[in-house]
Amino acid sequence: MEMPKLTIGNVTARLPIIQGGMAVRISLSSLAGSVAKAGGIGVIAGSGLEPEELAAEIRRAREIAEGGVVGVNIMVAVKRFAELVHVALEEGIDLVIAGAGFSRDVFQWCKDAGTPMVPIVGSERVAQLSQRFGASAVIVEGVEAGGHLGTDELMLDLLPRIVDAVDLPVIGAGGIVTGADIKTALDAGAAGVQMGSRFAATVESSAAQNFKDLYVGCAPEDIVLIKSPVGLPGRAIRSSLTERLAAGDVPRIERCIVCLKKCGKDFCIMDKLVKAQAGDLEQGLIFAGSAAARIRDIPTVAELMDRLVSEWTVATEGGAA
Numbered sequence: 001m002e003m004p005k006l007t008i009g010n011v012t013a014r015l016p017i018i019q020g021g022m023a024v025r026i027s028l029s030s031l032a033g034s035v036a037k038a039g040g041i042g043v044i045a046g047s048g049l050e051p052e053e054l055a056a057e058i059r060r061a062r063e064i065a066e067g068g069v070v071g072v073n074i075m076v077a078v079k080r081f082a083e084l085v086h087v088a089l090e091e092g093i094d095l096v097i098a099g100a101g102f103s104r105d106v107f108q109w110c111k112d113a114g115t116p117m118v119p120i121v122g123s124e125r126v127a128q129l130s131q132r133f134g135a136s137a138v139i140v141e142g143v144e145a146g147g148h149l150g151t152d153e154l155m156l157d158l159l160p161r162i163v164d165a166v167d168l169p170v171i172g173a174g175g176i177v178t179g180a181d182i183k184t185a186l187d188a189g190a191a192g193v194q195m196g197s198r199f200a201a202t203v204e205s206s207a208a209q210n211f212k213d214l215y216v217g218c219a220p221e222d223i224v225l226i227k228s229p230v231g232l233p234g235r236a237i238r239s240s241l242t243e244r245l246a247a248g249d250v251p252r253i254e255r256c257i258v259c260l261k262k263c264g265k266d267f268c269i270m271d272k273l274v275k276a277q278a279g280d281l282e283q284g285l286i287f288a289g290s291a292a293a294r295i296r297d298i299p300t301v302a303e304l305m306d307r308l309v310s311e312w313t314v315a316t317e318g319g320a321a
């Protein structure tokens, strides 16, 4: 049996696997291009990039992808959201994913460009609103996901309700690291899955080596929630920074680069994400999903995609027998 394909608007991927966009600079051209080449949807995280950097990453990803599907993920909360979405559309990106907030305008920009628009949603209400505005699919992210969180519900609790609430492909995100996990999400009604943490710990991910090693070595109790100045909780690996944040012991922003539309100014999220990507595990914020504790190696994307397909096949054929 073959894994089902994933069609979103006018775009079809051979495998129902989206590599989640991961800012800042964790998912760039090497990761997104390799996932697309292997048959999934590769996603470049645009948040925190300069517009010309994003354009260059998109071009490079397309070269690596050899015709595979490449998208961008840009957080609505970032000040340069509109500018970055327009750069991606001008570069002819295959699809746009918008997380951390809701924008009405992006639906029209994508419609004008003929590009599928896929919001990340955490409730039936936002999923239905997205459908009315012209979404081509929705991504349902559960509380177990890495990064900023828009819900306190588990993905498998939320997903079936959203499948019932909209007439669109629904993608499940949060807690997926194996082909058996993919089967569980598809069985619950998902048209595909989005995986972040699993792809952060691959050879082609642009995270520093010690960032990836931390994923491989962490235990469930090492994964914690923080309060992000974006105004949402965020899931990350426990570090000296998360301990200091929990104790209220992090100095407020001294030099603001005005990167967010609205910022609580408790600390600079961009600065901490940039530091983590560069390997400063003391000062950086290492976003990770709760399932990072099940990750035990750092494969290439090609190895990982083959493994996911084999695991899905074993789970599916074993289940059918």
Ligand SMILES: Cc1cc2nc3c(=O)[nH]c(=O)nc-3n(C[C@H](O)[C@H](O)[C@H](O)COP(=O)(O)O)c2cc1C
Pocket (backbone or CB within 6 Å): 019, 020, 021, 022, 023, 024, 026, 045, 047, 073, 074, 075, 098, 099, 100, 120, 141, 144, 145, 146, 147, 148, 173, 174, 175, 176, 194, 195, 196, 197, 198, 200, 286, 287, 288, 289, 290, 291
């Ligand atoms: C390091 C990291 C950075 C992330 N950055 C973003 C981001 O910039 N925008 C976004 O919408 N989601 C972001 N996410 C969420 C992922 O795209 C994905 O939905 C999530 O990781 C799925 O959960 P999982 O980690 O359990 O697979 C990030 C996740 C991680 C682990």
